[in-house]
Amino acid sequence: MISRADQLAFDAFVRETSDRLLRTAYLLTGDRGHAEDLVQTALLRTARRWSTARQDPAPYTRRVLVNLAKDRWRDLRRRPGEAPLEMDVAVPVTDGVADRDQLLRAARQLPTGQRAVLVLRYFDDLSVAETAAALGCSEGTVKSQTARALDRLRSALVPTTATTRENADADRR
Incomplete structure (x- = not known):
């Protein structure tokens, strides 16, 4: 059973760092959906080990996130490649x-x-x-x-x- 104080501390940590973690995960994966999955998994693993992670949770969670991204890269290397989706419509973009x-x-x-x-x-x-x-x-x-x-x-x-x-x-x- 997690204490109320630990629950509040974890909730505050999630509010403070989830945007930054999502950005990091997106830059590591290049895909928003995969990034969101990695962040959710990293936060879940951090919550499970909160008694250890609460002293300095940001580096702990970042390490979990990087390890999850590495695992994903290894899995992707084992899979056959996918062809990119071709789009016929040119989309104008700013510089x-x-x-x-x-x-x-x-x-x-x-x-x-x-x-x-x-x-x-x-x-x-x-x-x-x-x-x-x-x-x-x-x-x-x-x-x-x-x-x-x-x-x-x-x-x-x-x-x-x-x-x-x-x-x-x-x-x-």
Whole structure:
């Protein structure tokens, strides 16, 4: 039986952190429905271990969330691939939305470990040590994965000078 004080503390924790956890889960999964499922499961597991987690529940729950996302990635790797749904209708978007969409598409192409490091470091604003703790790896791994992920994002988002020159040559013809 959980005490009334523990129930109130857990409820307050959920109100304070669920939006942030949902954003983190969305960035890890790229799908709102899966993100909501991960957050619900992470909160349920945190509630079950509230006597342990209540001292510092945010890192505890974040670690559960990351572990659930890793489990999902492993399951997805074992499944056969799915073809993306093709849409015939062009949807006009503003530059900000297009930029965000391009960034999310590029981030989804990153290996799962690199994506997790970027989400925790830059969107959740965790330190290297906190990210390492959440992922269960060394600080050196966090630093190297961050550097590799940023390099891959830069190359995916910034056209190379060769591509820019080729486009300029094609425009002149």
